[in-house]
Amino acid sequence: MSNIITIGNQPESKITAYGDDSKFNNTIAFAYVLFENPKIETARHSLLCLKEKYRIPSKIPLHMRLLNNFFYRKKNDLQHLTASLLDKLVSDIIDEMNKLPFMVKGSFFSGEMPKDLEDDGQGLSVEWSDKGIQSMLAKSALTPLNLEKYQYKDLRIIIAEDKTVQKFLGKNKRQAARWARGFSSIEAPPGYVYEFDPIIQKSSEEILLQLADIMVYAIAHTFNEKASNSYREQLEKVRNINVQSFMFSPSENRRPTQRG
DSSP: OOEEEEEBBOTTOSEEEEEEEEEETTEEEEEEEEEEGGGHHHHHHHHHHHHHHTTOOTTSOOOHHHHTOHHHHHHTTOTTOOHHHHHHHHHHHHHHHHTSOOEEEEEEEESOOOOSOEEOSSSOEEOOOHHHHHHHHHHHTTSSOOOSSOOGGGEEEEEEOOOOEEEOBSSOEEEGGGGGOEEEOTTOOTTEEEEEOOEEEOGGGOHHHHHHHHHHHHHHHHSSTTOOHHHHHHHHHOSSEEEEEEEEOSSTTOOEEEEO
16 A cells, blocks of 8 residues: 655645636636745735726635626626726736746546446545536646646645535535545655645635636636637736646546546
8 A cells, every 4th residue: 555645735835836626618627826935925916906906896806707797797896897808907917927937737628527426446436527527637737746846745735615515436525625635646756645635715815716716717718619719818828837638538437547
């Protein structure tokens, strides 16, 4: 049996990944924005300044699904945020984050998910769902880590709270965000596996989780059969980005595989 190295919750971290999920049509995505820890406060300040520039009240989160909704904007006196102005806001955000710099790592799945109950090969039944796949993407986006200066032991992982309670592996239910906890042997020392143990936080309390929402929203709208050219162009502006597709193998247990 492999030894376990727990990652994502270490107080001595040097770099932090903020993650959130999104779905658009048949595309499910999870993405992180990563910052070296000394740059985090600068990133927060820059985002708050941009909110002020675009006349977005402090209580309004930078959630693209909400900001793109006409009725939400009307209810919150945000009628000035037209589609073109929202595009400019996202563009300005990316420009400011590139200066720090930041990195975007994402993973997405497009297509029909398995609908049947299965065995994961370890005696646990699998009940497929959007949230279950998002939890797999949460690990896939960070494997491999592939950072020149840092290793997994340097990484702190913070993901947006999602209180949706459902099954995925086995008979027990849990909150959706907690399914992101899991294991990977990729880049682990011989005889060891990494256990991902992310910190769960409300996105309303962390503006960098809201930045992750913007990036994963763009990914879900780009890698889709109804792809958005505007979001593709936004992602192309990110100087350091890695987005990988995720697919299920045709094997009996549909073990997940990755392709770049």
